Amino acid sequence: MIIYEVVTEDVAGVLAAEAGGAHRVEFCSALDVGGLTPSIGLVQEAIQCRKHIPIMVMIRPRGGDFCYNETEFNTMLADIDAIKATGADGVVFGILHSDGTVDTARTNQLVLRARPMLVTFHRAFDMTVDPYDALDALIEGGIDRVLTSGQEATAAKGMACIQRLVKQADGRITILAGSGIRPANVQKLVVQTGVQEVHGSAFAKTQSVMTYRNPRLSMGEEGNDEYALQVTDERKIRKMVEVLGRV
Numbered sequence: 001m002i003i004y005e006v007v008t009e010d011v012a013g014v015l016a017a018e019a020g021g022a023h024r025v026e027f028c029s030a031l032d033v034g035g036l037t038p039s040i041g042l043v044q045e046a047i048q049c050r051k052h053i054p055i056m057v058m059i060r061p062r063g064g065d066f067c068y069n070e071t072e073f074n075t076m077l078a079d080i081d082a083i084k085a086t087g088a089d090g091v092v093f094g095i096l097h098s099d100g101t102v103d104t105a106r107t108n109q110l111v112l113r114a115r116p117m118l119v120t121f122h123r124a125f126d127m128t129v130d131p132y133d134a135l136d137a138l139i140e141g142g143i144d145r146v147l148t149s150g151q152e153a154t155a156a157k158g159m160a161c162i163q164r165l166v167k168q169a170d171g172r173i174t175i176l177a178g179s180g181i182r183p184a185n186v187q188k189l190v191v192q193t194g195v196q197e198v199h200g201s202a203f204a205k206t207q208s209v210m211t212y213r214n215p216r217l218s219m220g221e222e223g224n225d226e227y228a229l230q231v232t233d234e235r236k237i238r239k240m241v242e243v244l245g246r247v
Contacts, residue, residue, distance in 0.1 A: 153179065
């Protein structure tokens, strides 16, 4: 069975992922910057509302690069403690040196702090100077899973790298392929690379229920549509699960 992990930002998305047949959720906020740590209240609500689906929570204190100062690192440690207390199944993080290598010392501290939760190293991996050296470092550090697009904009473009990573991993760490994966391309990706887990979103746009709308300002960048909401679409999840069932 190919595992399908769905990334989402809200409790409704967790429930849609579960109802649609997804196998795991990555839970975060601010996906427009690649995902940040969600509020503890939001995580608590998601844990209480889910029936059984495992929830992996993003630990990322800010957008931008993955080279963190001491204050940011301490924030990550504190967030892991708080997430662990909610009953979440795991955490997702990544931390690098300025030269593009994995910050193994602080990664190991985060792993130890997270246990017994599962740990995924996120797409900071795709910003490393050498993904094969980086994978060896993560294996040595006891990371359970690494999310990667094969250091390309999409997993489809990075298939050669992903295939090599799967062979190098040799069952010692799970390679989770993500970025741009759709029902139309997932079968080729799985067959060609040998990955057993894939990661993706299943978003659709819907309109706000607000009947009064102030046209004179925007809470975000100018021109943003404040009333177009991004939601996780259960039907898209079911479609992906259906396709994966045929692989």
